[in-house]
Amino acid sequence: MNASALDRFLNPKSVAIIGISRRTGPGAYNLMENMLHYGYQGVIFPINPQAGEILGVRAYSTIGEVGRPIDLAVISLPREMVLPQIEACAAAGIPAVIVVSQGFGDADDRGKALQREITAVARKNGIRILGPNTLGVINNFDCFTTSFMPTKREKSPIGMICQSGLFFVGTGNFTEKIGKGIDIGNGCDISFSECLACFGEDPAIEIITIHMEGLDQPKPFFSLASRISRKKPIVLFKTGQSAAGARAAASHSGSMAGHYDLYRTACKKAGILFMENDGRMYDAVHSLLCQPLLQGNRIAVITVTGAGGIMATDALEKNGLQLASLSHRTITALADLSPEWMPLGNPLDIWPAVMKHGMGNVYGQALEAVLTDQGVDGVLCISVALDAQTFPSLDISKSLTTAAAQKNQKPVLAWLYGPGREEMTAKLERGNTISVHRTIEAAAWSLSLLRERQQFLETTPQGRTL
């Protein structure tokens, strides 16, 4: 299957929704309602023998009754009713089917047998299946989704391949910035490798994120990944790490979790950025999205709190990074702003200077100084964020984003504290030049990720490309 075949799933011209309910509104989880609300511009054929129309769209009793070309069918029916519908899709010449229903490979022996049957029928008829047990797809570039849960509609260059709808809904965790997403569910037919190849070739996608419970055919996947990872970062979160977790994965998506350590090793070798827990993907995506890679391991810390500077020092060292030795020029620039008694170094504690000259005047200058310092490869900024209305003088977002925008390809990551945190985070991230992280440890880890990626690109022979 090539990328254009997956296009039928991600950007179909026409969709039949088999088993769509007339129930709409809050709590109905009506996927057609969600699809319309999402702004889908193609043709929808609701299939429901009891309804003349649904949400103002003419409904059909059977898929055979439609009599027009259909790119994609979405089936959401009790499991026993799915197989006959796949046969009907075959008869109607539909090339692509999403099976939303649960109770297949994720369930009992009967479910596993049913999954084998639908897969066999699909293969025989040249139909491709996504699922079962899936929310299907999101494509924010073409306003299309098959999710019955609400999702965020950002045209972000992030592709997500996952085995759970959790990631489609997961605002505030993981990657809330999904531009295109494919939930492979139980993965009876369409696999990680196919989706990876698709996003690898898609010019709209710059970062590929993966949530993986298990992999049927590791070898082709890792071989493909090692080619794609030279072009685009691949961020992977493997679950089912523990023995108990592996058993749970078997009963969720029917996946064989395999040995976690082998996965980690294979990922590292293929240049895949490997996430060790459920908090990491957020930081990986935030930093990769708007930061250049880290060319060396010398970090400057600018802080308005000495205590925060110490925490940053600890966190950088834990993550294999070093405090940069700041140049005489940088130190002098800051010494001119600071009281004479202030010992200046790295971490660069600018609070005494801020008390003399104001936050806006000092923070931007400090950032500019370290960004032009040749001994500095990246910057970690620590700042207080008070409420911007009451404390306008503390709003450093403008001076920071201005300085960061002129940067010499050095990453600038930040950690903020104080009640105005959310507001200032939004301002800082708007320009896509500074990423803000939830803990100092997470910011330091993200810098190490930008270094890991750079080192992979430096040390891996270019070899074959896609």
Next chain:
Amino acid sequence: MNASALDRFLNPKSVAIIGISRRTGPGAYNLMENMLHYGYQGVIFPINPQAGEILGVRAYSTIGEVGRPIDLAVISLPREMVLPQIEACAAAGIPAVIVVSQGFGDADDRGKALQREITAVARKNGIRILGPNTLGVINNFDCFTTSFMPTKREKSPIGMICQSGLFFVGTGNFTEKIGKGIDIGNGCDISFSECLACFGEDPAIEIITIHMEGLDQPKPFFSLASRISRKKPIVLFKTGQSAAGARAAASHSGSMAGHYDLYRTACKKAGILFMENDGRMYDAVHSLLCQPLLQGNRIAVITVTGAGGIMATDALEKNGLQLASLSHRTITALADLSPEWMPLGNPLDIWPAVMKHGMGNVYGQALEAVLTDQGVDGVLCISVALDAQTFPSLDISKSLTTAAAQKNQKPVLAWLYGPGREEMTAKLERGNTISVHRTIEAAAWSLSLLRERQQFLETTPQGRTL
């Protein structure tokens, strides 16, 4: 010094503010303005030779001019001007002084010498000093603060002892729920041990949190801590972990950071809960504040996402906990609600049941079932949180808090995903029966912390108490 002596700092009847500016409003960081705004009910004597009055309060030229009893003086002047003011405080019979000013042990040799001098003068005159280099205190129970930065005013039973104002302002990180806080700054006189003893005896304080850069006299501190930790949990975040971090600590508060591993060992022995990074204190305080301790290591996971259940399984195992074997009664209760094909176990994936019966109907019943299951010691709940206006049927906050309120002394921790996360977190935490964590890993770690505390209390002989 006994606890009542620290009372002069935390709850003075009268305060002189030496070096207070006439400048007020946003950006002025006027600590007197902040004190008034905070609702302080005692008497304030601003000392400023140039001002007749400040914010409507009569100002005095010198401290000697006041002629009335003063419990506490707060000095915020350039460092060279501090020593004469301490002498003036001695002459005026003031027993307690907070030195806000920087540039002492945190700075150059001159600063270190000045710090020795003010300490000597204070000792000679029986004056106690908090600082230098401190925001001073917060006491939300008596509406008093000396902080020039805005702070949150929650009457929470959390005492904070720290070496940075960062923790006073740190909403959204660390402990945003400080009820009383003491920033010991450079700690030239008032020490961690004294503050610990004070909070140990204070009936308003149930949990003691500590941010420590270094400790001059470890032995008495750990000896005291091992007594207090039998009564109240002590949560400690030690910074200056790395060699570079230790150097940074020396130039921040003049502290000797010492060997991190020795600190960790001493803390564990004294029953102090030891935080390994800057994200942990948030989870520790959130879980300890409203959760009973964990009596065994058998955890039930209730989830609306199979993928989340697997992540929870991984995270629990990493943190030394086990999945509980659910009783026949629990499984039957859920089987009655689920489709027949649904394999039920732990993690308890209730989504298929939710699709049949609605979220509100199922989640509360599931929680009640596992809370009354004798094979379960604690519960980790995973739920989607959509916007409550549009998806009222998904708002499980009421059924969860009701079930948790009837619990048999078992902790209930939660992780939420989706755009309604913040809103539902607030609802769930309002009742102080469920704590919500930012990642599944953090929720699992918090459960292990509740277990660690329980095991410490079980295995430590009661011995002497406070």
